[in-house]
Amino acid sequence: MAYAARRRFDGFTIYAVAYLVFIYLPVLFLPLFSFNSSRYIAFPLKEFTLQWYEEMLNNPSLIEALLNSVKIGVAVAIASTLMGTLAAKAVTRYRIPGRGPLIGVIMVPLVIPEIIMGIALLIVLNLGGIDLSLVTVALGHMLLCVPFSMLVMISRMEGFDKNMEEAARDLGENSWGAFWRVTFPLVLPGIVASLLLTFTISFDEFILAFFLSSTDVTLPVFIWSSLRFPRKIPAILALGATILVVSFVVVTFAEWFRRRGVHVKTDTGV
Amino acid sequence: MANSALPVADATTPADNIVTRLRSWYLRSEAVRGFSLLSPTMLLMLLMLAMPLGVLFTLSFWEQEYLDFIKTFSLKNYTAFFEKRIYSKILIKSIGISSMVTLATVLLAYPMAYFIAFRVKRNKLVWLILITVPFWTSYLLRVFAWKIMLGYNGVINSGLKGLGLISEPLEFLLYNPTSVVITLAHAWAAFAILPIYVSLEKIDRSLLEAARDLGENAFMTFLRVTLPLSMPGVIAASLLVFIPTVGDYVTPALVGGPTGIMIGNIIQSMFGKAQNWPLGAALSVISMLTVTLLVCLFLWLSHIFKKHIA
Numbered sequence: 001m002a003y004a005a006r007r008r009f010d011g012f013t014i015y016a017v018a019y020l021v022f023i024y025l026p027v028l029f030l031p032l033f034s035f036n037s038s039r040y041i042a043f044p045l046k047e048f049t050l051q052w053y054e055e056m057l058n059n060p061s062l063i064e065a066l067l068n069s070v071k072i073g074v075a076v077a078i079a080s081t082l083m084g085t086l087a088a089k090a091v092t093r094y095r096i097p098g099r100g101p102l103i104g105v106i107m108v109p110l111v112i113p114e115i116i117m118g119i120a121l122l123i124v125l126n127l128g129g130i131d132l133s134l135v136t137v138a139l140g141h142m143l144l145c146v147p148f149s150m151l152v153m154i155s156r157m158e159g160f161d162k163n164m165e166e167a168a169r170d171l172g173e174n175s176w177g178a179f180w181r182v183t184f185p186l187v188l189p190g191i192v193a194s195l196l197l198t199f200t201i202s203f204d205e206f207i208l209a210f211f212l213s214s215t216d217v218t219l220p221v222f223i224w225s226s227l228r229f230p231r232k233i234p235a236i237l238a239l240g241a242t243i244l245v246v247s248f249v250v251v252t253f254a255e256w257f258r259r260r261g262v263h264v265k266t267d268t269g270v
Numbered sequence: 271m272a273n274s275a276l277p278v279a280d281a282t283t284p285a286d287n288i289v290t291r292l293r294s295w296y297l298r299s300e301a302v303r304g305f306s307l308l309s310p311t312m313l314l315m316l317l318m319l320a321m322p323l324g325v326l327f328t329l330s331f332w333e334q335e336y337l338d339f340i341k342t343f344s345l346k347n348y349t350a351f352f353e354k355r356i357y358s359k360i361l362i363k364s365i366g367i368s369s370m371v372t373l374a375t376v377l378l379a380y381p382m383a384y385f386i387a388f389r390v391k392r393n394k395l396v397w398l399i400l401i402t403v404p405f406w407t408s409y410l411l412r413v414f415a416w417k418i419m420l421g422y423n424g425v426i427n428s429g430l431k432g433l434g435l436i437s438e439p440l441e442f443l444l445y446n447p448t449s450v451v452i453t454l455a456h457a458w459a460a461f462a463i464l465p466i467y468v469s470l471e472k473i474d475r476s477l478l479e480a481a482r483d484l485g486e487n488a489f490m491t492f493l494r495v496t497l498p499l500s501m502p503g504v505i506a507a508s509l510l511v512f513i514p515t516v517g518d519y520v521t522p523a524l525v526g527g528p529t530g531i532m533i534g535n536i537i538q539s540m541f542g543k544a545q546n547w548p549l550g551a552a553l554s555v556i557s558m559l560t561v562t563l564l565v566c567l568f569l570w571l572s573h574i575f576k577k578h579i580a
Contacts, residue, residue, distance in 0.1 A: 012381065012384075012385045012389050013385075013389075015381050015382070015385065016381075016382055016385045016386075016397075019378065019381075019382045020400060020401075022378075022456070022459075023401070023404045023456060023459050023460075024403075024404055025419075026412070026415035026416055026418070026419050026456060027404040027407060027412060027415055029415055029418050029419065029425060030407065030411055030415055030418075033418070040423065041418050041421075041423075041424070041425075042423045042424065042425070042427075042428035043425060043428040043429050043432050044428075044432055082310075083310050083311045083314065084311070086307040086308070086310065086311070087307065087308050087310075087311040089307055090303075090304040090305070090307035090308040091304070091308070093304070094300040094301065094303055094304030094307075095300050095301070095304075096300065096301045096304035096305060096308075097301060102308065102312075105312075105315055106311055106312075106315060108315070108319060109319060111509070111513050111565075112323075112513075112558065113513060113514060113516060113517025113518075113534070113557070113558070113561070114514065114517065115517040115518075115519060115534050115537055115538065115554075116326070116517060116537075116554045116557070116558055117319075117322070119326065119537065119541055119547075119550060119551070119554060120322035120323050120325065120326040120554075121318065121322050122541065123322065123325050123326055123329055123547065123551065124321060124322045124325050127325065139318060140318070142314060142318070143314065143315075143318045143319060146311055146314060150311070200406075204408055204409055206408075206409060206410055206520060207519075207520070211541070219408075220408060220409070220410055223408060223410050223411065224410055224520075227410070227414055227524070236411070236414075237411075240407050240408060240411040241407075243406070243407050243408055243411075244403075244406060244407040247406035247407070248403060248406060251399070251402070251403075251406060252399070255395065255399065
């Protein structure tokens with residue numbers, strides 16, 4: 001197997017590199033042109049400049065949209081991780097009738113085109129006389145994030161042994177102590193992964209936010225409205241490059257944390 | 271917490287007895303505890319999913335009159351769909367575009383997933399991170415990046431012009447169904463690679479060795495062992511790409527032009543400029559049913575395929 005692999009290494013490696021070029025090339029033009037002094041996005045490049053980053057930071061509506069997205073993202077991440085964790089515990093710990101169909105229902109938002117969920121929610125809010133606001137956007141995001149959180153938490157909770165919690169109870173911990181000192185440390189990596197995943201989903205979500213927001217907009221809705229004006233595009237490219245770098249740092253940290261969790265788990269298992 | 275409450279059972283008032291009994295029933299019955307943990311999520315799904323979809327369905331049988339709805343049952347929106355060919359044509363075109371996107375994405379992703387699962391021995395994680403990095407920037411900007419690439423004064427045109435290869439910009443690059451397919455195939459790449467990778471990674475390596483020991487060559491081993499065992503990943507990847515792209519309206523709006531319009535754009539315009547919510551609701555219901563039917567058909571066909579090959 002090993003030498004056969006080495007023999008055919010070349011073809012696959014070339015393909016893999018070509019594939020990476022395909023997925024990276026368009027995205028890397030965002031940071032490239034964000035440092036270009038021309039307002040027009042075309043070759044040849046003019047001079048190096050940081051003016052678009054300055055413009056980005058000096059745009060109050062951009063900063064406001066960013067803060068709105070962060071607020072919604074944090075609230076949605078916490079609320080949906082809480083719900084996802086409870087739901088995951090329910091289906092992994094307790095024998096409940098109709099387990100499969102129940103999980104199926106919770107996963108439905110993942111298989112409905114977002115535009116349909118967006119308009120369905122818009123209709124209900126409209127008929128119910130509820131004004132659109134950041135709260136309605138957050139509620140829409142919850143619908144998308146709870147299933148993801150539940151999936152993450154189910155895969156985390158299925159891994160560890162129910163008996164450990166019972167052992168802690170037998171050794172004299174009360175149920176709170178057993179949870180706090182046994183269950184919580186074991187599921188913590190899942191909770192962190194879920195918080196980051198749901199924050200990312202909410203932060204990048206456009207379609208639901210587009211239908212469910214009014215005058216207070218989220219960052220993707222702000223980006224969407226700016227893309228129509230060529231004048232505003234360089235600052236948006238600067239923003240895109242910044243998001244790319246920040247999420248690289250965050251995801252690397254998250255992955256490191258998750259890995260650490262996996263190692264801790266195998267250590268205790270052995 | 272539960273334990274500390276138990277001594278209360280010694281108190282003799284009937285109210286306390288009921289509470290204690292309820293409490294012990296609650297603690298003993300797994301189903302009740304499970305359902306109470308599930309209840310917040312189920313409430314969310316009921317209020318934010320089931321009810322809105324029900325209302326959407328109801329609205330599709332109403333009619334719009336200026337800013338008000340005529341709340342009497344009518345099939346007018348559905349007959350409009352079948353009479354005005356434009357809607358069904360665009361729905362079929364959207365499904366065609368999404369199918370092309372799905373096919374392209376899965377075909378391009380499979381060798382990459384295979385490479386990471388079988389050829390990369392160390393640092394698999396580095397490769398997985400490398401694959402997902404481009405997808406951490408905003409979806410809108412990833413789509414917009416293709417407008418920069420393919421546009422009239424875009425990267426490809428200005429680059430080729432700079433090299434002296436063309437004198438006039440190539441106009442066929444942007445604003446057509448092909449540019450929509452390329453952009454979506456790029457935007458959803460990670461959604462295809464990851465499930466395929468997971469299913470390949472799960473395959474028991476000794477099965478592959480067994481096939482080789484029993485005289486199959488590398489290609490037949492792939493066809494008869496690896497491919498069928500990775501089908502769950504391929505199916506998941508196909509659905510993860512197909513379902514959201516049918517309803518996408520961001521990509522067609524940015525890079526599709528007039529010929530690249532998809533059903534999502536029509537539905538969106540019914541809730542915007544065209545201001546005909548009931549018709550928009552009916553189009554949503556029809557699209558959703560069509561997608562569901564196609565997905566069921568796809569699952570059924572892949573089930574048959576799997577049986578046939580195994």
